[in-house]
Amino acid sequence: MLQLLGEHACFGGVQRFYQTASAAIGLPMRFAAYLPPHADGARLPALFYLAGLTCTEETFVIKAGAQRLAAELGVVLIAPDTSPRGAGVAGETDAWDFGVGAGFYIDAVQAPWNTHYRMYSHILELRELVVQALPVDGERVGIFGHSMGGHGALTIALKRPDLFRSVSAFAPIAAPARCPWGRKAFTGYLGTDESAWLKHDASALMAAMQTPFPHGILIDQGLSDKFLAGQLHPEAFEEACRAAAQPLQLRRHAGYDHGYYFISTYMEDHLRFHALNLSFTA
Numbered sequence: 426m427l428q429l430l431g432e433h434a435c436f437g438g439v440q441r442f443y444q445t446a447s448a449a450i451g452l453p454m455r456f457a458a459y460l461p462p463h464a465d466g467a468r469l470p471a472l473f474y475l476a477g478l479t480c481t482e483e484t485f486v487i488k489a490g491a492q493r494l495a496a497e498l499g500v501v502l503i504a505p506d507t508s509p510r511g512a513g514v515a516g517e518t519d520a521w522d523f524g525v526g527a528g529f530y531i532d533a534v535q536a537p538w539n540t541h542y543r544m545y546s547h548i549l550e551l552r553e554l555v556v557q558a559l560p561v562d563g564e565r566v567g568i569f570g571h572s573m574g575g576h577g578a579l580t581i582a583l584k585r586p587d588l589f590r591s592v593s594a595f596a597p598i599a600a601p602a603r604c605p606w607g608r609k610a611f612t613g614y615l616g617t618d619e620s621a622w623l624k625h626d627a628s629a630l631m632a633a634m635q636t637p638f639p640h641g642i643l644i645d646q647g648l649s650d651k652f653l654a655g656q657l658h659p660e661a662f663e664e665a666c667r668a669a670a671q672p673l674q675l676r677r678h679a680g681y682d683h684g685y686y687f688i689s690t691y692m693e694d695h696l697r698f699h700a701l702n703l704s705f706t707a
């Protein structure tokens with residue numbers, strides 16, 4: 426079921442790469458798993474990291490610099506891929522913001538995308554798989570992500586707060602139904618009925634809830650991010666959290682852009698935020 430593709434010693438633990446026959450996607454899917462040093466039989470908290478447009482399961486592992494602190498905190502890190510690979514849908518590699526590398530962590534309902542582009546179900550299936558096959562405590566799983574993956578982390582956590590008990594994001598696409606990236610993806614994967622999009626829009630989902638994460642949500646945003654004005658809309662999510670009485674730390678950082686120099690700068694804060702949240706009993 427799980428095929429080990431590679432393993433590298435890293436800060437006393439192991440950085441692994443796996444392939445699994447994904448039932449949700451209907452194709453082989455890859456993911457990365459960092460296992461910190463741990464005692465035999467231990468069940469550890471785990472964090473899913475969802476990456477952004479054009480990324481793979483390797484991007485976070487190589488660029489975010491998360492393993493050293495994950496080793497210290499004893500947290501497992503799971504990094505899925507960002508879309509199906511080799512689905513063979515016509516045009517799937519024509520654009521960098523739709524199709525391959527841009528699955529948006531939703532299940533497509535429109536043909537021809539709905540056969541394989543089912544990244545929401547894939548993340549849930551991976552969660553089950555890692556709890557079963559790796560030393561992961563199913564009661565202590567959190568989720569975070571960047572840009573498209575920030576949208577994924579926020580929406581998946583809001584849809585399933587029972588499965589993901591802690592959530593944070595870097596420069597998330599916070600209101601996809603009203604930005605060009607989100608509108609393009611939702612039109613292609615979900616169709617033109619915009620009311621159906623709102624079930625996959627973090628700001629709309631939050632506006633319809635009451636304090637789903639009582640210990641708070643953490644978001645970091647660079648103010649020199651070239652996508653901030655047109656694509657990200659953190660202020661919409663901030664407003665929705667205020668209306669829902671959801672505690673939110675939205676930190677805006679002068680000088681930081683959209684990339685991994687920004688993400689790696691604040692990675693430690695996110696890992697400590699999740700480790701603390703996952704230490705509270707449910």
Ligand SMILES: N[C@@H](CCC(=O)N[C@@H](CS)C(=O)NCC(=O)O)C(=O)O
Nearest residue numbers: 477478479480484521572573684685
């Ligand atoms: N290809 C795009 C940029 C795509 C992009 O910025 N992707 C972000 C996520 S939305 C990313 O993490 N890229 C990988 C990297 O920075 O290593 C462009 O031409 O501006």
